[in-house]
Amino acid sequence: MKRALVIGAGGQVGTELVAALRGLYGQENVLATDLRRQAAAGLGGPCAPLDCTDGEAVLAAMRRFRPDTVFHLAALLSVTGEARPQLAYRVNLGGLVNVLEAARTEGPAIFFASTIASFGPSIPLDLVPQDAAQRPTTMYGITKAAGEMICDYYHLRFGVDTRGLRFPGLISHMAEPGGGTTDYAVEAIRGAVAHGAYTCPLRADTQLDMMYMPDAIRAAVELMQADPSRLTHRNAFNVTAMQFTPRSLAKEITRHLPHFRMDYRVDPLRQSIADSWPRRIDDSVAREEWGWTEKYDLAAMTADMIASLRRPKSASAAFPTSV
Numbered sequence: 001m002k003r004a005l006v007i008g009a010g011g012q013v014g015t016e017l018v019a020a021l022r023g024l025y026g027q028e029n030v031l032a033t034d035l036r037r038q039a040a041a042g043l044g045g046p047c048a049p050l051d052c053t054d055g056e057a058v059l060a061a062m063r064r065f066r067p068d069t070v071f072h073l074a075a076l077l078s079v080t081g082e083a084r085p086q087l088a089y090r091v092n093l094g095g096l097v098n099v100l101e102a103a104r105t106e107g108p109a110i111f112f113a114s115t116i117a118s119f120g121p122s123i124p125l126d127l128v129p130q131d132a133a134q135r136p137t138t139m140y141g142i143t144k145a146a147g148e149m150i151c152d153y154y155h156l157r158f159g160v161d162t163r164g165l166r167f168p169g170l171i172s173h174m175a176e177p178g179g180g181t182t183d184y185a186v187e188a189i190r191g192a193v194a195h196g197a198y199t200c201p202l203r204a205d206t207q208l209d210m211m212y213m214p215d216a217i218r219a220a221v222e223l224m225q226a227d228p229s230r231l232t233h234r235n236a237f238n239v240t241a242m243q244f245t246p247r248s249l250a251k252e253i254t255r256h257l258p259h260f261r262m263d264y265r266v267d268p269l270r271q272s273i274a275d276s277w278p279r280r281i282d283d284s285v286a287r288e289e290w291g292w293t294e295k296y297d298l299a300a301m302t303a304d305m306i307a308s309l310r311r312p313k314s315a316s317a318a319f320p321t322s323v
């Protein structure tokens with residue numbers, strides 16, 4: 001990888017991925033694009049507005065910038081996807097097909113961000129293996145499960161170098177997440193630092209897979225750097241770093257902020273989405289095929305999040321979120 005195009009760069013993942021890629025490959029070799037011009041421009045360096053649902057615009061961006069790798073991150077998450085399922089379909093699946101079609105002629109490798117939401121409630125949800133039946137029940141999950149298959153199709157049929165990760169809930173302090181079910185974890189830590197309290201929309205015992213953003217960024221970069229001859233799987237790899245419930249997260253936060261209080265007002269939509277997702281996925285295939293290993297567990301993530309959020313604003317700038 002020498003030259004990367006990031007689509008959906010102003011979102012929770014893109015904001016930190018662009019910074020990491022620019023550190024590795026140089027500012028001029030990473031083009032940040034987002035539906036909202038300001039979100040991409042706020043990252044500094046080369047940027048452009050880009051709507052992934054516009055196939056011609058996606059092709060033109062690849063022709064102009066000539067990336068060898070494209071990180072396609074633009075998507076509606078689970079809660080927003082249920083509010084606007086038709087839009088989620090157009091952005092998440094239509095946008096992906098536009099990216100793959102452009103890659104077919106222009107040749108870059110494609111990173112696809114999939115999710116634990118690509119699984120559904122019809123399988124045992126503890127230690128879900130890499131190759132499990134995917135019958136998701138949210139529009140977000142449906143578009144991501146189908147997206148994985150389309151990525152594999154473009155690899156098999158047209159030779160496009162597609163690779164993807166099934167991200168768990170991602171926790172970060174730079175750009176706020178938007179519209180996800182796992183966002184509660186970020187909101188809880190932010191609430192704890194800001195005013196010592198948080199009202200959680202999920203039941204106290206709802207266990208989900210999670211990961212701290214530095215691990216997620218490293219996973220995406222390492223996957224795209226991996227020797228393709230070692231990859232039996234491609235779209236998409238289970239990866240996880242920790243599992244916790246709102247109750248165990250609250251307990252960890254109180255080790256740093258003893259007066260923190262979490263109370264609960266369960267949102268039926270979020271709860272039903274969370275109940276349909278794995279309690280834990282098995283990521284041993286990613287460990288075997290390209291050496292995935294996490295650095296942050298619940299304790300390390302919570303300590304780093306709280307320390308980062310306590311730093312003055314200029315040191316941990318807040319960026320707007322993407323679609």
Ligand code: SER
Pocket residue numbers: 077078079114115116117140167168169170179180181182183
């Ligand atoms: N973070 C996503 C969501 O909650 C899951 O991949 O929608």
